[in-house]
Amino acid sequence: xxxxxxxxxxxxxxxxxxxxxxxxxxxxxxxxxxxxxxxxxxxxxxxxxxxxxxxxxxxxxxxxxxxxxxxxxxxxxxxxxxxxxxxxxxxxxxxxxxxxxxxxxxxxxxxxxxxxxxxxxxxxxxxxxxxxxxxxxxxxxxxxxxxxxxxxxxxxxxxxxxxxxxxxxxxxxxxxxxxxxxxxxxxxxxxxxxxxxxxxxxxxxxxxxxxxxxxxxxxxxxxxxxxxxxxxxxxxxxxxxxxxxxxxxxxxxxxxxxxxxxxxxxxxxxxxxxxxxxxxxxxxxxxxxxxxxxxxxxxxxxxxxxxxxxxxxxxxxxxxxxxxxxxxxxxxxxxxxxxxxxxxxxxxxxxxxxxxxxxxxxxxxxxxxxxxxxxxxxxxxxxxxxxxxxxxxxxxxxxxxxxxxxxxxxxxxxxxxxxxxxxxxxxxxxxxxxxxxxxxxxxxxxxxxxxxx
Amino acid sequence: xxxxxxxxxxxxxxxxxxxxxxxxxxxxxxxxxxxxxxxxxxxxxxxxxxxxxxxxxxxxxxxxxxxxxxxxxxxxxxxxxxxxxxxxxxxxxxxxxxxxxxxxxxxxxxxxxxxxxxxxxxxxxxxxxxxxxxxxxxxxxxxxxxxxxxxxxxxxxxxxxxxxxxxxxxxxxxxxxxxxxxxxxxxxxxxxxxxxxxxxxxxxxxxxxxxxxxxxxxxxxxxxxxxxx
Numbered sequence: 001x002x003x004x005x006x007x008x009x010x011x012x013x014x015x016x017x018x019x020x021x022x023x024x025x026x027x028x029x030x031x032x033x034x035x036x037x038x039x040x041x042x043x044x045x046x047x048x049x050x051x052x053x054x055x056x057x058x059x060x061x062x063x064x065x066x067x068x069x070x071x072x073x074x075x076x077x078x079x080x081x082x083x084x085x086x087x088x089x090x091x092x093x094x095x096x097x098x099x100x101x102x103x104x105x106x107x108x109x110x111x112x113x114x115x116x117x118x119x120x121x122x123x124x125x126x127x128x129x130x131x132x133x134x135x136x137x138x139x140x141x142x143x144x145x146x147x148x149x150x151x152x153x154x155x156x157x158x159x160x161x162x163x164x165x166x167x168x169x170x171x172x173x174x175x176x177x178x179x180x181x182x183x184x185x186x187x188x189x190x191x192x193x194x195x196x197x198x199x200x201x202x203x204x205x206x207x208x209x210x211x212x213x214x215x216x217x218x219x220x221x222x223x224x225x226x227x228x229x230x231x232x233x234x235x236x237x238x239x240x241x242x243x244x245x246x247x248x249x250x251x252x253x254x255x256x257x258x259x260x261x262x263x264x265x266x267x268x269x270x271x272x273x274x275x276x277x278x279x280x281x282x283x284x285x286x287x288x289x290x291x292x293x294x295x296x297x298x299x300x301x302x303x304x305x306x307x308x309x310x311x312x313x314x315x316x317x318x319x320x321x322x323x324x325x326x327x328x329x330x331x332x333x334x335x336x337x338x339x340x341x342x343x344x345x346x347x348x349x350x351x352x353x354x355x356x357x358x359x360x361x362x363x364x365x366x367x368x369x370x371x372x373x374x375x376x377x378x379x380x381x382x383x384x385x386x387x388x389x390x391x392x393x394x395x396x397x398x399x400x401x402x403x404x405x406x407x408x409x410x411x412x413x414x415x416x417x418x419x420x421x422x423x424x425x426x427x428x429x430x431x432x433x434x435x436x437x438x439x440x441x442x443x444x445x446x447x448x449x450x451x452x453x
Numbered sequence: 454x455x456x457x458x459x460x461x462x463x464x465x466x467x468x469x470x471x472x473x474x475x476x477x478x479x480x481x482x483x484x485x486x487x488x489x490x491x492x493x494x495x496x497x498x499x500x501x502x503x504x505x506x507x508x509x510x511x512x513x514x515x516x517x518x519x520x521x522x523x524x525x526x527x528x529x530x531x532x533x534x535x536x537x538x539x540x541x542x543x544x545x546x547x548x549x550x551x552x553x554x555x556x557x558x559x560x561x562x563x564x565x566x567x568x569x570x571x572x573x574x575x576x577x578x579x580x581x582x583x584x585x586x587x588x589x590x591x592x593x594x595x596x597x598x599x600x601x602x603x604x605x606x607x608x609x610x611x612x613x614x615x616x617x618x619x620x621x622x623x624x625x626x627x628x629x630x631x632x633x634x635x636x637x638x639x640x641x642x643x644x645x646x647x648x649x650x651x652x653x654x655x656x657x658x659x660x661x662x663x664x665x666x667x668x669x670x671x672x673x674x675x676x677x678x679x680x681x682x
Contacts, residue, residue: 001557001564013552358548361509362607363537363565365530447509451544452500 003368007375010355014348018380021341025384025427026391028334033392033420035330038403039323040417043315051197051280052127053097054289055304057081057089057296058278063303064310070101070278071307072198073115076175077104080275081302082230084237087271089279094288099123100276102210105171107203108181112160114153116171116203118210121145123280124152124192128199137191139165144190145206148267151186155194156201163188171203173215182213196412211274212267220245220252223273230301244270334430341380342434345373349441356442357450370443377435378428385427389420455485455615455647456506461515461525463498463505475501477672478515481665485614488638488648490658493667497674499651502667503617506649507540508532520614537566541608541616541646543637545623547600549592555579555603556588562610578606582636598629605637609644616641618650622657634660 011018051071058066061078068075080102089098102118121144124134136142137158142165145152153163163169167188173180186205194200210216218226224245231238248264255263281304283289293304356369396413463476475498483489493499504510505517508524511532517525520539524532549558559575579588582602592600601621608616618637622630634657641648650661658664668674 001560001570006561006564009550009552009557354548355550358544358550359561359565360533361507361536361542361544361548362562363533363611365533365565367530368565448501448504451509451548 003371003375004379006359007372007379010352010372010376011379014344017344017348021337021344022380022384022387024337024340025334025381026388028330028337029385029388029423029427030391030395031333031388032327032330032423033389034395034399035323035326036417036419037393037396037413037415038399039319039326040415040419043319051307052129052132053099053280053282054286054306055281055283055292056278056307057085057098057281057302057304060301060303063305064314066278066303066305067307067310069103070280073103073117073202074198077277080277081279082227082241083271083274083276084241085230085302086276086279088237089281092292094283094285094292095281096284097122097126097280097282099126099280100207101278101280102207102276104175104277105173105182105210105213106175106178107157107161107169108172109177111169112157112201113177114157114160114201114203116205116210118205118207120207123204126282128195128197132195134195134199135193137165137193139191141165142190145204146189147187148206148209148212149184149186150189150206150209152190152192152204153188154192154200154202154204157203158191163191165189165191173213180215182215184209184213207276208267211269212265217265217269217273218275220249220273227272233299241272244272248273334427337384338381338430338434341377341431342437345377345435345438346441349373349438352442353445353450356445357447360445360447361451366443369445370439373439373442374432374435377438378431381427381431381434382424385424389423455487455520456481456483456649457516457518458482458506459516459518461505461517462513463501463510464513474673476505476512478502478670479672481670483615483647483649485647486642486645487663488641488661489650489663489665490661491649491651491665491667492653492655492658493651493671494675495653497667498671499667500619502671503619503649503651506615507542507617508536533565534567537562538568538611539614541611541613543601543604543608543616543618543621545620547592547597547604547624549600549603549607551592554589554591555584555595555599555606558592558603559607559610562607566611568611575606575610578609579603581640582606596629598625598633601625601629601633602636605633605640609640609646612644613646615647615649618648620652621650623653630657 056066056070058070059079059081065075065078069077083100086098086100089095099119099122103115105116107114107116124144127133157163165188168185170185171182172178173182192199224242227238227241231241248270252264255261283292289306293306296302296304359369393413400413458478458481461476461478462474464472464474467473491499501510505512512525515525516523522535524535527535550561553561556575556579559578560570560572563570563575576588579585582605584599584602584606587595587599592603595603616637621637622633625633637650638648652658668676
């Protein structure tokens with residue numbers, strides 16, 4: 001019968017007190033592990049190369065918002081850029097790839113309010129993250145976005161709605177809680193395999209389809225104003241754009257005169273009327289990317305953002321310190337739990353005086369009874385910590401779908417942060433510290449007196 | 454010689470700072486395998502004597518020789534180990550650990566001796582005291598007689614040379630008194646264990662061939678008539 005067995009028996013004898021003190025440690029550890037896991041997972045999500053492009057080009061505004069809306073799709077877009085600007089980007093010899101993205105709509109709330117992304121098939125042919133390419137589920141009838149109302153869905157969207165290739169759905173306009181449902185129905189033509197990125201909870205539509213949805217076309221006069229603002233220094237493009245708008249005005253006027261009010265609103269809408277929310281760009285070199293960024297800074301047209309930098313700033317300035325503050329608070333909770341273990345064991349010492357006296361009379365050495373009490377406090381701390389560790393990860397497992405739905409972040413609840421490996425040695429030290437004084441009491445027990453008691 | 458006390462003195466420090474002498478024994482001996490009942494008045498130092506003999510208390514001076522070793526001269530750690538391996542103890546209040554089953558209480562007695570824990574022998578001892586059906590029972594589920602029998606089994610777990618029994622039948626009902634007494638005496642006889650049993654009850658003492666009166670060898674113990682006055 002070893003020290004641990006004897007300690008376990010001692011704890012069993014004081015079941016309620018032992019359970020309560022272990023529970024308090026478990027609770028603190030659970031909170032700490034949950035914070036570590038969730039913060040670590042958030043950190044992992046944001047710090048990973050979630051995007052295989054080195055620049056995002058969007059309307060001038062917050063760099064963080066552009067990244068959050070384009071890459072993570074958890075914030076509304078800033079504003080739009082003329083689609084003509086995409087053409088301009090593609091003409092730049094430094095640009096290797098430029099892929100348009102248009103978003104702002106969502107699936108219906110009952111379908112999970114997943115963000116809708118209008119793009120081109122090129123998006124799926126490029127790497128979504130460095131050295132990672134999209135794969136689709138092997139389902140009969142799978143194909144690229146070829147028809148106007150085709151849709152490709154992410155793995156989470158498919159799981160949430162139990163959607164497969166061939167299923168159809170409609171979307172809501174403007175925001176996730178909007179009650180305006182577009183009349184058009186989209187057919188799923190491919191289901192993406194899980195990527196571990198925000199693509200998993202995105203629905204991709206043909207970019208052209210986005211332009212013809214009701215409410216997506218702005219009044220011609222408003223578009224003209226924006227074009228004049230945007231291309232004030234580019235007479236050629238401005239002229240071409242204004243000419244297209246004039247032609248559209250005439251066509252719509254003719255349509256109304258001839259009793260065809262739909263004319264000029266369909267798929268043949270001129271390019272000048274179309275906008276994109278952001279453009280994913282891969283430059284031919286990092287040097288080109290830096291130069292292009294600084295070049296755009298000096299104009300009022302658009303901005304180009306390295307998708308990693310704003311996130312790193314966010315992590316450094318807000319998420320990191322918040323996590324640290326939480327960790328300090330939780331460490332104090334665990335410390336208080338440790339004190340409660342100390343109080344519990346210390347208070348039990350007077351009741352256990354005789355028990356210790358008996359063991360000593362049977363030949364137990366002072367060191368042995370000292371070790372038994374230390375083992376008890378250590379078992380409570382480490383055992384409670386182990387329970388808390390399991391509970392913490394269970395909380396993460398339970399909470400991750402909810403957090404994903406709420407924030408749009410995909411979390412891996414089984415993510416084990418290196419901090420967690422430090423937790424158990426720390427709890428062991430805590431157990432030894434809080435058990436030391438009671439153990440000394442046991443060590444100093446006067447056997448003859450204890451047996452009389 | 455199993456037990457030899459020579460020139461043993463023991464006193465306690467009182468709160469006032471003065472010392473209260475309790476034992477002053479010139480010589481007391483108990484040969485190997487012999488059984489003796491030790492009787493004496495309350496407050497005469499019987500329990501102190503057992504504590505000194507068992508090594509729980511160190512004497513102020515003198516020799517306490519057990520199985521050829523003077524335990525008074527041993528370091529506490531060695532004395533503890535010696536007590537665990539050579540001396541058995543049966544207490545008046547049984548002193549079983551409540552969280553441990555009958556078998557575990559006996560095994561616990563073995564755990565501190567430094568020898569290998571012999572579960573088979575522990576079971577044998579419990580069978581010997583008639584508790585083969587109670588191995589996995591906790592003390593609170595057993596009668597006082599059964600508890601004392603577990604205590605007897607535990608005291609023999611390390612095959613001691615000397616068994617000290619402090620009024621082992623005092624808390625046991627009359628029906629069990631004789632059973633316990635015979636059990637202790639028989640098992641000691643079977644294993645050639647020297648037995649020193651403290652008792653108040655003369656009917657218990659009279660069962661022994663040898664009855665030692667404390668005041669006969671402890672100069673500080675009051676004689677019975679003195680105790681009554």
